[in-house]
Amino acid sequence: MNKLWKLIAEGQLWRSLFRHGYPDTPRNRTLAVLSNFFLHLHPVKVRRSGIRLSYTWCMGGLTFFLFLIETLTGLLLMFYYRPTAELAYQDIFALREHVPIGIMRELHRWSAHMMVITVWLHMYRVFLTGSYKPPREFNWNIGVILLVLTLLLSFTGYLLPWDQLAVWAITVGTNMARATPILGHEGPGAALLSIGGLDFIHAGDDVRFGLLAGRFVGEGALLRFYVLHCVGIPLAAAVLMAVHFWRVRKDGGISGPL
Amino acid sequence: MGQAIRDLVDAMANPVIYFLGSTVAIIVFILFRRLLTKPIVLIGFTIFSVAFLVFAWSDPNFNKIITKGDNIPILILLSSVVGFTWLGMRRAVINDDRIARGEPTLEGEVSKQKVFTWPDLVYPELICLVLFTALLVTWSIVVEAPLEEPAASARTPNPSKAPWYFLGLQELLVYFDPWLAGVLLPSFIVIGLMAIPYCDTNPKGNGYYTFNDRPFAISFFYAGFVLFWVSFVILGTFLRGPNWSFFGPFEYWDLHKLEPMVNIDLSTFFWVKALGVPRPDNPLIREAPGLIFLGGFFVIGPLILAKTVCKKIFEQMGMVRYQVMMHMLLWFALIPLKMFGRWLFDLKYLVGMPEYFFNI
Numbered sequence A: 001m002n003k004l005w006k007l008i009a010e011g012q013l014w015r016s017l018f019r020h021g022y023p024d025t026p027r028n029r030t031l032a033v034l035s036n037f038f039l040h041l042h043p044v045k046v047r048r049s050g051i052r053l054s055y056t057w058c059m060g061g062l063t064f065f066l067f068l069i070e071t072l073t074g075l076l077l078m079f080y081y082r083p084t085a086e087l088a089y090q091d092i093f094a095l096r097e098h099v100p101i102g103i104m105r106e107l108h109r110w111s112a113h114m115m116v117i118t119v120w121l122h123m124y125r126v127f128l129t130g131s132y133k134p135p136r137e138f139n140w141n142i143g144v145i146l147l148v149l150t151l152l153l154s155f156t157g158y159l160l161p162w163d164q165l166a167v168w169a170i171t172v173g174t175n176m177a178r179a180t181p182i183l184g185h186e187g188p189g190a191a192l193l194s195i196g197g198l199d200f201i202h203a204g205d206d207v208r209f210g211l212l213a214g215r216f217v218g219e220g221a222l223l224r225f226y227v228l229h230c231v232g233i234p235l236a237a238a239v240l241m242a243v244h245f246w247r248v249r250k251d252g253g254i255s256g257p258l
Numbered sequence B: 001m002g003q004a005i006r007d008l009v010d011a012m013a014n015p016v017i018y019f020l021g022s023t024v025a026i027i028v029f030i031l032f033r034r035l036l037t038k039p040i041v042l043i044g045f046t047i048f049s050v051a052f053l054v055f056a057w058s059d060p061n062f063n064k065i066i067t068k069g070d071n072i073p074i075l076i077l078l079s080s081v082v083g084f085t086w087l088g089m090r091r092a093v094i095n096d097d098r099i100a101r102g103e104p105t106l107e108g109e110v111s112k113q114k115v116f117t118w119p120d121l122v123y124p125e126l127i128c129l130v131l132f133t134a135l136l137v138t139w140s141i142v143v144e145a146p147l148e149e150p151a152a153s154a155r156t157p158n159p160s161k162a163p164w165y166f167l168g169l170q171e172l173l174v175y176f177d178p179w180l181a182g183v184l185l186p187s188f189i190v191i192g193l194m195a196i197p198y199c200d201t202n203p204k205g206n207g208y209y210t211f212n213d214r215p216f217a218i219s220f221f222y223a224g225f226v227l228f229w230v231s232f233v234i235l236g237t238f239l240r241g242p243n244w245s246f247f248g249p250f251e252y253w254d255l256h257k258l259e260p261m262v263n264i265d266l267s268t269f270f271w272v273k274a275l276g277v278p279r280p281d282n283p284l285i286r287e288a289p290g291l292i293f294l295g296g297f298f299v300i301g302p303l304i305l306a307k308t309v310c311k312k313i314f315e316q317m318g319m320v321r322y323q324v325m326m327h328m329l330l331w332f333a334l335i336p337l338k339m340f341g342r343w344l345f346d347l348k349y350l351v352g353m354p355e356y357f358f359n360i
């Protein structure tokens, strides 16, 4: 067995892939992290206190992992889903009825729920360990934006099945926008923006209208939410996650008492 | 026997008892943290919760809510928040003892040691990942994602609920108008969260679990996160039914259950009840009592506090930090203030100017 390992680890294929031997010596362990594009997210050595499960609860890592699952399953779902009022529901229905052992939609939905939970718990852990204190203030702020983006991702996705649950949950959620001060037609201050009885802000041009591309949750809203859900927000989140991870390292690694 | 327990639980279940009960639970948890973070307590609590779940499972009303696909995450949320709060506090208690004895904390003990990322970090990550994938796949096979009837804009379901993670905000709609519950307060949550690192000037408690080194900060987050966010999500999911009425966990969701609403504005209290005159026509004069109250609350309040109780904090933080923190805290405090106003006096609005959609 050991011989076989040795043969593989010294063969050209392995060498071309990993550029170092099996990581069981300090040198190779260092190289394992340094010369691997994905692993070099990590430093070569980490403080023992920072990797304890009882310290980080692994919640940041799980959030990222769930984001990756969402990307993968979401991509597969996009093959079958057309975001129009006639077809959306049919496509989701077909996915359930016609695909044998189809669990992509389930995986996507349950992982999305879990991602919201893990991101909350991650924030909770960061607060309880005081890890937002200098020098990590800014990374906490990036985190807050990531939290908002995670919720928006989930929210925009909620509409896509185009069933009663989806449409009414989004209706309840977006009805709030009507009441935005100044910018919503039922918000305080909106009535001030009128000249001679002519309102500038009304149901046909306020922020809610902009969000939904209409006066109610209809075809325009579906397309907008679809584009935001599949392209806009994931891109923004991915960029911010990259910054977030980079900052974790630049700020001195996972926090710990000095 | 079973029925008696169910009736008792239902009879006790209302928003006031739910909120006060959760508050008391958190205060007790903080005060008796040394005792309550013993492992035997968590084990006992878990056994009790599982026993309750088993007992309640057979009840058709309870079962219907609990087993809804989209509600399973809420059970996970509930148990993980309880579990992690317990774990964090346990480590805090241990650390606080060690600090008192002058020993390094659990984290400090090993923070000087450096280990190789491969294998000490990469392996646990891989194991986490595999276990979690297995969990998600099993879950996805066992529970089907919900799909209701196709969208019909004419038929409003009752209750109409926002996605579960926003139910805390929907709960606030009971006490506030949409411009506050749906727009202003959520913005303040985000802004407030972002301001935290800049307002918390306490240098202690960075990188280890503790309670004694930062009692206010930790208690504040318990209140904000556990009490007002997570517990409201649970309330909104399991206990709010048709017309957003409150239902006990074993109660049938009756469409016709209506809670009487005879709420009155502060202006009515002042002019009609106290002075015995009709409310003035001019909205500004009519709402003067509420406006003056809010002015005092938001403008004078922080200034008086800065001179008295919070003098030391004020000097430590400086004007800008202090004002930002105070305003965030006061907006936060407005929520329980209005909740108690509603429960005790049927108060509807402190300031009610429907003419301008300006109701607080």
Ligand code: HEM
Residues within 6 Å of the ligand: A056, A058, A059, A060, A061, A063, A064, A119, A122, A123, A126, A131, A132, A136, A139, A140, A141, A142, A143, A144, A146, A147, A150, A241, A244, A248, A253, A254, A255, A256
């Ligand atoms: C999509 C969302 C997010 C992802 C994928 C993510 C990922 C991570 C990861 C992998 C770490 C390394 C340590 C750990 O696992 O605990 C980390 C650290 C950190 N995160 Fe996040 N995070 C997210 C959201 C947030 C949020 C919402 C906050 C706060 C509001 C936040 C604040 C921080 C801070 C301050 C650190 C440094 C902690 C330390 O050094 O102990 N992150 N994040």
